[in-house]
Amino acid sequence: MKTYKIVVSYDGTDYYGWQIQPDKVTISHMLEKQFKAVFKKNIKIIGASRTDSGVHALGQVAKFETDINIKPEILIKAWNNLLPSNILIRSIELVNSEFHPRAKVKQKTYYYNFTTQKAIPLISNYVYSLKSYRHSIDFDKLKVALNIFVGTHDFRSFCTGYEQESTIRTIDSISLVYLKRYKIYQIQVKGKSFLRYMIRRIVGACLEIANSKKRNINELKVALKKPNPEQNLFTAPANGLILRKIIYF
Structure with missing residues (x-):
């Protein structure tokens, strides 16, 4: 499994916050859903901040793991192409498996x-x-x-x-x-x-x-x-x- 760090921007107006909620459209839910649509694989997104309904972000940090062998530059392009216009993945990079977006925050x-x-x-x-x-x-x-x-x-x-x-x-x-x-x-x-x-x-x-x-x-x-x-x-x-x-x- 490979661990990726992503930086995400989003307009939170139409979302019920970051964290996945039953029967609600959230940012992490949309990211996971569109990843599966593109790559036919399930992932679990873990974010640094659980922003609330209606809150926006320019630099939310998150991580996910996948066994897909694909370069980050290809991954980000394909993923962004399917995401709605109010969500943008700004960067993706391979990181150590021990990385956690809520740990070692300065x-x-x-x-x-x-x-x-x-x-x-x-x-x-x-x-x-x-x-x-x-x-x-x-x-x-x-x-x-x-x-x-x-x-x-x-x-x-x-x-x-x-x-x-x-x-x-x-x-x-x-x-x-x-x-x-x-x-x-x-x-x-x-x-x-x-x-x-x-x-x-x-x-x-x-x-x-x-x-x-x-x-x-x-x-x-x-x-x-x-x-x-x-x-x-x-x-x-x-x-x-x-x-x-x-x-x-």
Whole structure:
């Protein structure tokens, strides 16, 4: 058996996330289905990040094993030809059989895009449009709010509440940039690993705080100090979130 590492880009709009689910169309299901259609072999795709329904990726990393003796450059061309236009395998390479996409991760980078006006059609699937916030976002307050989450914290207040593992995570950096060309704001989050909904809950909570004169940043500090998954925190929509890249040691 040969082990392959693949890097995949996808528009998650029409999919129920990455992970295979019964009776649902997911990214990994589509990859496996079209591989079998081309090569008449079953494979099992294992991904680095289980992105949720509606979330996108530019650099998702995954692996699979097969006994097919075929060059990667031929493999990628044939496979991509049968995949729908909203999924693209960017690269395929042979790797050691011990490689696992969730092991030895050094850092993941996620982008969250939002705008305070109607997004241009070219990118509207990948941007959360806060039209009602147009005149009231305090961007200085937003930057301060986001910075609270940098470092190592217990993020139980900022996940789904179903996690059985430790909810302590480390965020290496969070930055806010304005992409003038597209007239959107982009929150760039970097860290080794994230909990389900973690980034969307952080972004949602910070945007709500930055949009209100009655609410203050201390609410976020309290939520971190008193972990509780039942916190009444806004979860930012999935369409603004993009898995940008994953780097390994």
